[in-house]
Amino acid sequence: MHSFYVFTIFILGMKVSVLQGQRCPRQETELPRGVDIYESVRYGHYVELECCSRKGGAVKWMKWDKNTNQWQNYSPERDDVFLLESNQILAIQSATFEDTGSYKCKEQNSSASVDLKKFNLHVVACDKLARGPFPVSPLPCAETIAAEKETITLPCTGYFGCGDDGDIRIVMWYVSEDTDDNWKEISEVDDRYTTTKFEEDSGTVVGLNLTIKSVSAVDFRRKFMCLLASPQMIKSQSSTVVTLRNKNRIGEDPMLKSGFDSGEVLIVLAVVSVCLLILTGVLAGLFIQRQMMKSRKSCERKGNHQQWETMIYKSTGDSVQMLP
The missing domain is CATH 2.60.40.10 (Immunoglobulins)
Known part of the structure; x- marks a missing residue:
């Protein structure tokens, strides 16, 4: 101070x-x-x-x-x-x-x-030229960490600027229970979800806090959306989607989290290893064959001296020419 x-x-x-x-x-x-x-x-x-x-x-x-x-x-x-x-x-x-x-x-x-x-x-009270809504702090995190059975609060705040007394300023929370984004109002889904509205600066800032009591496993499969809207303005809508992540499962293997058990993971790893081994063998064979086509060595015995002479052969097109 x-x-x-x-x-x-x-x-x-x-x-x-x-x-x-x-x-x-x-x-x-x-x-x-x-x-x-x-x-x-x-x-x-x-x-x-x-x-x-x-x-x-x-x-x-x-x-x-x-x-x-x-x-x-x-x-x-x-x-x-x-x-x-x-x-x-x-x-x-x-x-x-x-x-x-x-x-x-x-x-x-x-x-x-x-x-x-x-x-x-x-x-x-505010600048007449500033008409929202614009998201302002405090705002929710796109991925919020939570533990089961605890109570959490997700803030949603918007700056709407100055307006007439009859202006409508909307701050809402919605929830989706499936992957098709079928959004429903919070009050229609779960009794554990409650909201608290607040205003600041003569209504230029409006917020709605979502409180989730006793977080359960079903909450980690749902998506929550904070919506700011004002019918008085064109394109005057802003939304933020929030998901919950279980604090006790942070750091788990992502394949295990997605539904694979340990046996399935080992099978997948074994198949991948075999495929890589076969591919390595094929590539090695092709490499050796190519090198042999470029140059090779042969030995032959000459006369009564029993000597070995190394002869170099070079590939020239379809014929083979012996070099002295």
Whole structure:
């Protein structure tokens, strides 16, 4: 926790040091009067309102009070709101919905005060351009390790973005009991399967957790699918298929896992060995025959000297020629 505070202070200090540069250059020309600036920021994000007076004079900030319908002097009362560059910049580190409203900055001089800029700040829950659904963390693993008789939870979470109040946001779990992918709703298959729904960030994130109580052997033969869908969007569907793997059978021989007993495995290995031996013999015979066709040696006895002379024969087409 201490390191988190140090990191936060470091980031804020770095941001302030940047703002102390040339963010508000001294302007000799007069700024337009009655300028309205519209700013939009996502909830919890950083935003700045830059006033920047003409000659770097003293600046005062005001906010419109809806209760009194009057402008009220504004001074930060939260630790995440700052006035920087001699009050030239109003910086909000983490925007809240209470920050929504109208702001204006005034330049103070010896004779009077002058309105410089007016801001209309709107804090939104999310980005209107981001429409899902998109899978987000936490997500299930495609292959989840589990042990029999234990209880496990598979998460399924989607980001749907901003939408109208009537938008439909679907998060569902389905299960298939065969290889043909005949998907059924969880509630129709097994009483041990239960789901829990949750929402975050005003409904922009919707999730559905699947809990499997007392995992049994049948669960390892089934497939589970997490489905995210939104009828408001074209191609707005995302799915993730999950299978369970028995923790106690990890590392078993894959042939044994697929249904072969030890006797069948030995027979298969013996047949393969015999085939390899025959193939090796055939290849060796062909190799020897080819070498003999290229060159061979013969010995013959000459005269009364009983000497042996080696004669080399070379194959030339269909005839054989003896070399001296």
